[in-house]
Amino acid sequence: MSIHTELPTNVKPLVYDLSLEPNFTNFKVHGNVKIQLKVLEESNFITLNSYKIDIHDAHIIETTQYSNDITFNDSNQSVTFKFPHTQFHIDDLITIDINFTSTLNDSMDGFYYYQYKDQDKTKYVAVTQFEPIYTRTSFPCFDEPNFKAIFNISLITENHLTVLSNSDVKKIIPQENNKKITSFNPTPLISTYLLSFVIGELDYIESKEFHIPIRFYALKGNQQKGKFVLELTIKTLNYLENLFNLKYPLAKLDYVAIPGYLGAMENWGCIISSEIDAFIEEQDHENISLKQDIAETVIHELAHQWFGNLVTMDWWDGLWLNEGFATFMSWFISQKFHPDWKLNESYISKTIEVALNIDSLRSSHPVEIPINSSSDIDQIFDNITYCKGSALLTIVVNWLGEDVFFKGVSSYLNKFQYGTTKTLELWDALSKASGKDVVEVMNVWTKEVGFPLVTITENHETNSITLRQNRFLSTFDVTPQEDEIIYPIFLNLKTLNNDIDHSIIMNTKELEINLTGLGADLDFYKINSNHIGLYRTSYPSDRWDKLSQAARQGLLSIEDKIGLVGDAYSLSNAGYEKTSIFLNLIEGWSDEENFAVWNEILKKIEELQKNLLFEDEKVINGLDNFIKSLINDKIHSLGWIIQDSDSIDLKNLKTILFSTASNVNDPETIKWSFDTFEKYINGDTHAIHSTLKPIIFRTVAKHGDELQYNQLFKLYQDPSIPKDERKIILKTFGFFHNENLITRTLSIILDPTIVDKSDIRIPFQALRTHKSGILLTWSWLQQNWDKIVETIPSSFSLLGSIIKFSTSSFTSLDKIKEIELFFKDKDTKKFNKSLAQSYDLIKSKAKWIEREGKDVGDWLIENGFKK
Template sequence: MCKFTNSTSSSTNIQDREVLPTNVKPLHYDLTLEPIFENFKFNGEETIEFDVNEETNYITLNSLEIDIHEAKINDVKIENFEFNEEKQIVTFRFEDYLKQGAKAYLYLKFTGELNDKMAGFYRASYQEDGKKKYMATTQMEPTDCRRAFPSYDEPSAKAKFTISLIANKDLVCISNMNEKETNLIGDDKKKVVFNTTPLLSTYLVAFIVGDLKYIENNDYDVPIRVYATDQASANLGTYAANIAAKSLKFFDSKFDIKYPLPKMDLIAVSKNFTSGAMENMGAVTFRVVDLLLDPENSDVNVKQRVTEVVIHELAHQWFGDLVTMDFWDGLWLNEGFATWMSWYACNEFYPDWKVWESYVSDSLQHALTLDALRSSHPIEVPVKRADEINQIFDAISYSKGSSLLKMISKWLGEEVFIKGVSNYLKTHAWGNTQTLNLWKALSEVSGKDVVKVMDIWTKNIGFPVVKVEEQDDSIKVTQNRFLATGDVKPEEDKVIYPVFLGLKTSQGLDESLVLDERSKTFKLPTNDDFFKINGDQSGIYRTAYESSRWQKLGKAGVDGKLSVEDRVGLVADAGSLASSGFIQTSSLLDLIKSWSNESNYVVWDEILTRIGSIKAALIFEDEEIKDALKLFTRDLISSKLNEIGWSFNESDSFANQQLKSSLFSSAVSSEDPKAVEFSKNAFKKFVNGDKLAIHPNLRATIFNCNAKFGNEETFNQLFNIYKNPQSIEEKIAALRSFGAFTDSKILDKVTGLLLQTDIVKQQDIYIPMQGLRSHKLGIEKLWSWITTNWDEVYKLLPPGLSMLGSVVTLTTSGFTKQEQKKQVEEFFKSKNTKGYDQGLAQSLDIIEAKSKWAQRDTKTIKEWLSVNGYN
């Protein structure tokens, strides 16, 4: 396990990294590949041109699951080469030394596995006309290019690539660049040669071969195509293509740098895709659900998701592809920026979505939730080995990274921030950088010491809680490390963060105040007894007030003195502080109850999320308290739900659709009789052929409801929907609902499907798990499944891939008791946790936090519910 320290200096020692020797430097790869679908292999040959940096008689490359048949250096055969499987390298040794300053040409002929691991050059399967078909595609990030061809598989080893693909003449071949020429080979094959790429890191190289169809958008300077396995599916790419055209124009303008390639392809990878999307330059690959969209038959959340994913990947074409981090400890710089930029551009395209309000309940809370665990990691995380890298593709790199950039952009001003980013991109185009390079660019354009401030935020784990003490006409604010378990040790509380206080009073928002010491006192500018810290909630910290202030801020929210972001942040802070023991949970419940007339869906989502957190902590407590919480929830939402209902029409705004969906979902989960009855009737009509009986915005909730109260017949109905869906969204909603059943035998059937990859694809294994983790029996069934099938799970999802950590977290973090935590610890005690140790540690922290919360506040919650009539 990699250990992190609370230090303001970088804890990454470059000499400790497992990287390739620098005796040579790759300049150009001339690469030809041919996928063989009959035996799931691929043939390859390449010539790599090198600069020789120092006299040497060997070259070492990354290589994994590749059989090398022939090797030559400058046309001289190499007899001596050896593999190191653990380090994933192959070393070629030769008799004659390469001279410093010379060019060298390494020729390799090899065979690889067209694997089913969603890594490297792999196969993705799908059904068409009752037949199983395959496409070959790539997923190189972070370190799987070595599965496709021997290479310098490190982000700093940028080179140019001339790629050729050999395939059946009827198949479509795609790569990063546009096609240069196509030559027929015999009667049924062709060789497609693509133009040479600009300088790219290996993780951004892409090639796809399959029976694909496309639609084309020409609203931008280069053609934009969306590819899918059939024309009907490709037609659903129209929305994404339109967003892509808007995004490329937007980024051209904002960065003042033209998109540099001659085309942009967006490819839907059918069924086998480990992440949401991958930003390969000029050839972005996606999960089907994150690219193809029927705007008339889609949930508003899905539309927003597709929009943000497309923008995110296209932002990477500049930030990540054009300019790339020099090593994986800078991953956050890629992902955090692309996440921030997707919100920024989305706000430009759809101002009525008010995405910066959602940001507070989405990105910021994801960041704070994970970073409140002792097992979190710094934004700029030290990584040394390939198996550590996948574990940092998490809410710290994405959400905390983007939240930090949001905080900086507010501090500097958005236009100044974007100008600094533009300067950074121009200065380092086609090169590699470190985080410091961006901070320097922002410092130069703003005149502020961004380097000093941001080093503290990026190189340390966690964030502070700011305690506010009221003193006549002033406030004393004190910062300490915040942990979800509420047990910070002195040695964990040494970092002093530069905290932007954002003091909001009736005079407005003062963003000049900075808490850069342990404690400071600030004079309040007014006497009207209204103030709030972290105005508009752009700071990365929690705020702990005195109990009387919580009541006053609750009233201020009702009186309209707080922005949406303020109200969301207040609920989130109260929820987090209650769960960690800083305040009693009754204070959170008082605040929530006082806002039953709230009209904003983002605030409601946060309220309902915090109630959900209480339910999750008490899931193994007696039924009485859980029933009382359901009653409280029904009462809380009843007024607003009766006002707006759950019928949708064309005049509904995005916000109204979101609010109706959110409140209806809460009504069903808290077993509101009318909502449950509606769900059952709508589902009955739906399975009897009335496909308009369920609105897309309610689909997932209605499927879950019928599963929860359903029997074997219901399972068969949902399974039939899963096997024969009208859309990919419908398929996923059905799959997720499998976990919501409460019948033990049905749940055994559900867990039995998890390893049947012909029914539940590897990429989707987590979806029914999400449903299972939502209730007590499901949590127990998940644990039984993972412990019984561990060897098979480990084989299906090897630790070098990212999904094993997610599965471990899903199958363990639902627990809430100390004895359950001990079971988890005992089971994994004898296991090799390399590659998922971070996820396991975080899961144990989550169980610990819930256990302490339940032990501390169950009685208080019961009393509050009873006093307020919910019993």
């Protein structure tokens, strides 16, 4: 099968011998790489990836000939070595030997360093983040996923440092000057983006409860904080080996938690994670939501050890399969390990709804997006790739059943191990395992952008419903060309007399279903049961009341209720329905007991508040009054003091109700927050329950001034304060409404001595929630543009997300013009997707205000919330 490559295919790498010596004084890396190549075409040149690397010389070992013609191509990030006096013949094995110097950078990609203080001594830890295209900045290589090869890695360092890579250590050879060479055993066939090196003053805890040693590493003194991760790693590896019927193939697995790291990375045998995604601090042992988040990360990276590392996508257009699968597995396995966490409920909010929301923008993209240029790759690490990818796999699992699905996955992994694949090969394996045409159904979903709206009309005379599908866009302006796709839709029809009917697939524009034939009638029915399908449903207007009623009678599942809230909100936000449909629906559910349903309701209300941010105070206050009335009874009967004996659900519910009450300026919660904060600042560290801490800090910030800012700033700079708390405080800085304090927050963001690069996003998450924050952030972005581009890496869409945070909260079309004008003469190539999303989001809000602003005001007056 042909492979996708940007490099010439005259040679192919087999084995690398790589030696690197990083220097923490001048931040240079001395390197030598010998690459054994197989010649596939008669030729006399070798082209491989190399970017920002100083190449000293290159020669062919077998002929001892040096290249006298070395040309760099910066746009392809490649280098070509010509050997004019040599001819490579097909099937020759040749070895190119290259001496070079690369840079140990501080931009969080490639091979980079993080600087920290340990009792006033400056120390460094060096670490890699090679995915997707940064291995080429560390050493010359064939840096594409399908060029799998074997790597023999040696790292030269000072004696006292711990040195890790993908494989286990083969030998350590002491050198002069207090140095050593650490050589690692050969890797299996591996893609370059999965390589890794870690060098630093580390220590570990180890478990021997698996057939190979599993270690958790952290900076010395912190390793015990990884107990939860270590135990979960063992449990998950056992589970995955069974499920896939494939042993974990390496001789060890390290899980390394490092400060200054962004997220986590599945490097084969050497997973690297930020501390925040791995540490459970003493104070957090009861913090279930933190454990859930950490478990999500750990299981995700472990699932990659097979799905991604052992079997890898052939090219980056298949990234969704890697990430969608790992995301799906993290939910699936967490749910198996902890049924009490009820993650099936939060999965709807955190994955399906996220996917639907981003995919309703015109600027969305198909999960299998053609990647024509390497510069596009960073931008696809987004929620389409992760969440829509996961949502599509959920549909397949639901359709085929868990057993058949994993039988297919197992045969796929066994068949393609150590190789690369395309999406189609997974669908093929699942078709074979199930006898169903998975290819036909799923191809549309992965190759086409967006999802449909299913509009239902009822015919009482014939006891039937008619369904029609059209593309759904949040801006309510689908063109006929955009409406040509027919998505295969699983209707999952629920009726009064029957279980869910999983068999009906709608693969036409219109479909009529006679309910009589199903032994059902129009008294009660609902499609998209449990909200697994990727579509929105628009019912006749009186049906919403009936469904609201049905929920109160217990006819709908929690997932159904969450889905109805999501549908009603999105339809009204986009203009397909009136907003009053959504408001009436949730007003009827104020006695709801379930946390996940409340969570969805309150999240959507927050969206509504964001739409109104720049509107008349009276409307904003009216909406606040409505929200207060909605939660009033509940919060007064439950309170917000969290007891150890409370169920997880109850703890979560108390937390979110408290958060909402403070958000709508309920005086009682504000006063209590200030009182508790004062106790805390005065040394009573147990005054605040860990789950309420972010909310109390936020409340104090919103209504506080310089005094509280200074108190928090002092805490933030105290090295004894745990990392997770420092991050909460960093976010809190963005919640201050006082303009001087907002300016102060914006002024520290680009200062690496105060804010780690990996944390840059955090204050923006708060700044974009209020009017002054939004206005000042946008000015700051314009005034500091050059410095921002220089400081914030574009890897992992980091720069893109800062731009999205700084622009997307506006609500008027005029602002789009202003933003477009600013970016007109800028190079937007690396963040054009984020920018396009911002425009779509602003447009959809502006259109909503124009259409619904008055209506919502009227609804609030009619219902007595606004005067």
